[in-house]
Amino acid sequence: MKGAAVHSQTQTGGHEAHPQLGFVRTYVFSTDHKVIGIQYMITSMLFLLSGFFMMLMMRWQLAWPGQPIPIIGQFLPETMAPGGVMLPEFYNQLGAMHGTIMVFLGIVPLGVAAFGNFVLPLQIGAKDMAFPFLNMLSYWIFLVGGILMLSSFAMPGGAAQSGWTSYAPLADLAPPGQTMWLIAMTFIITSSLFGAINFIVTTLNLRARGMTWLRLPFFVWCQFVTAILLVLAFPVLQGGAILQLLDRVAKANFFIPANLIFGGAPVEQPGGGNPLLWQHLFWFLAHPEVYVLLLPEFGIVAEILANGTRKPLFGYFELVVSVCAIGALSFIVWAHHMFLSGMRTDVTKFFTVTTMIISIPSVMVLTCFLLSLRGGSIHFTTPMLFALAFIPMFGIGGLTGLPLGFTPTDIYLHDTLYVIGHFHYVVVTGSLIALFGGLYYWFPKMFGRTMNEFWGKVHFWLTVTAMNGIFFPMMWQGMAGVLRRQYDPTAQIHNHPTLPLNKVMTISAICLALAQIPFVLNFFISIFKGKKTSANPWNATTLDWAACPSPPPHGNFAGELAIHRGPYEYSVPGHKTDWSPQHVPEKELS
């Protein structure tokens, strides 16, 4: 990267007059989007860690069934793991909670609420979100929901244990932990809705002068489409959760059919409900939710790629169209989770066609990312390594979705570990890898210091290797017909040939846990002791880097910004530097 930093009057970001706030209002009950973003980031990373530990215990049981869980086992109560050996009901609780926590309390809040809150207002040149108080409320409601969710392990009979999908009537008739799951979900959904409304209004109204729609950084587009998905899809699950709650506490029978026998005795309820209704309500949210897990990460990868290749993103307009298309199409693919539910077989044809069609904009995004490398000057920084790894890893995740979205091949693969391998490739080696990249990329902006590059690279290589060691054998087992959600894989004869892979996966998972130690240390040590950084250490063009100091003060920018060009004007011929910030007038650059 050549040249000297470009300075303009608007860039140094002096302070505006703000009343001094006390510690509590500055760092705890803050309405500043940056503080809320960092609160969300730390909280969701803690939830990711807790969900990951649940998975480690499950993986132990799968590799060494019936053996006491080392270290953790002795601290678990009799109702969960007598003598350190996990009970089947505890395994099911861990499974349901792992899924719920990772999706709703881990990846989504990290991608949407943490990065969205911190970066989006900075990138559009806004001084804060449109509704700062609502933003604060969103975080605290989220935290209550998360704590309720975790505390449900203390309910009689333990936490929810009907899978993260909570299919009725199993979930309707499950122990009280399920009620807590539903209440906690209601909090989490409410929090997401508050956040999403805020993102939409902020993007619509608070863009700086000259920040037209096609000058928005791709990240902002991704967050904007994600927010629309959340607002349209989440209320459906909110409604579904309330109906299931009524089924459980008021015997409402929305999802319970007549003539059931449960625990040896007829269920004394009139019935008349339909279990498929729950599945429709759930997946009507949960398929757009898959894209909520993915679109913000597309945005993160795009930001890092443009910066790390020192050239404009390939096909910016095509990318924007693709993301909007994904958003629209994501509402008409939900029933591909239900091909074998007993739904009418001719309806499945519609959903298999829409599912194949939605793969095309995703392929377009990936093609654009790949072609963005062409002609670039690729700098292999830590964030760039994560962004680059996203491309082939998400590629595997996307490709393995094809035989699942295609009805005849889904018959065999449905409910096998192939499904689990597929979506973990999408969400872990895809989304989570991108989120790690984003953390390394925006860390200097958040804390004014940089993370250690060497340990970042160590973290990268160990993490990517270990993740593949977990998820690739999973798909292999799926091809051999091994089913998901099995407490003891040795019980089924058809599992036996591929059982050794369980040990490979479990050891990989333990390695993945160890690989996070350098990251956690690097993160916290760098906050306090990392190398001090300038406003724009990556020599980036977007406003978050080029127009405010690191970390940005309350109010972000000094004075009004005027935007002169698109978001990724790197290596413009005739300009003094190889980056041309969005807000710097042409005459100051050439």
Added chain:
Amino acid sequence: MNAPEQLYGWWVPVKASTYAAQLDTQLDIFHWAMLLIFVLWGIYFVYCLAHYRARPGVPAVRGQLSVAKSMVPDGIILVFEMFMIFVIGLPVWAQVMETFPEEKKANVVHVIAQQFAWNFHYPGPDGEFGRRDIHLVSSGNPIGLDDSDPASKDDIVSINTMPAPLGKPTLAYLTSMDVIHGFNVPAFRTKQDVTPGMRVRIWFEPILRGKFEIACAQLCGLAHYRMLGNVEVMTQEEFDAWIQKKLADKAEL
């Protein structure tokens, strides 16, 4: 009888039903196509990483490939997918999921799933199923068969063992007494959710003799992993003999 190690291995199980080979072919086509796409993308990716790595004095080039050209691979994939659906996929889906053997020419059985067992209800020689009532369910009568119904006199109930004749389609009506289960026979490539309140039809025609595992595919509670059974494929003569033996056992009671 085949030993388990001959049936199950490191890839898809033995093809033990008439449609297994067709479904496997589709899995194969997809996986070869996926491998091809991944390798082609991968080669280009690695080429870019090596060729366009940052080098001193070599600036990035902004020259753009035309967007239209970049959409060629996307177009190829779309054509491939539509070809797979309309030419390859839908006919097989129609054959497996939508075309059913005639009841008269098939072995008809009611599969009644419960936590955590598979009950198989055969109509017996009269070909008619007796009435069932959940209020009659007891340990000796797991499906609540109504003995006062004349049609149920020669009915046979088998738990976790599903005999099926070789070379003749089996038509099964799936129902559940409690929660959602998944009727899944990996060696047949048969899978169908069994949802309470609904009755779903499936069929398969075995082409190999032997015992083929039924494993519940949909989480149904704490013993989901042990909700197992077997389809026992036998010749028509053996099947008829099994029916007669069960009827004799029933008469003794």
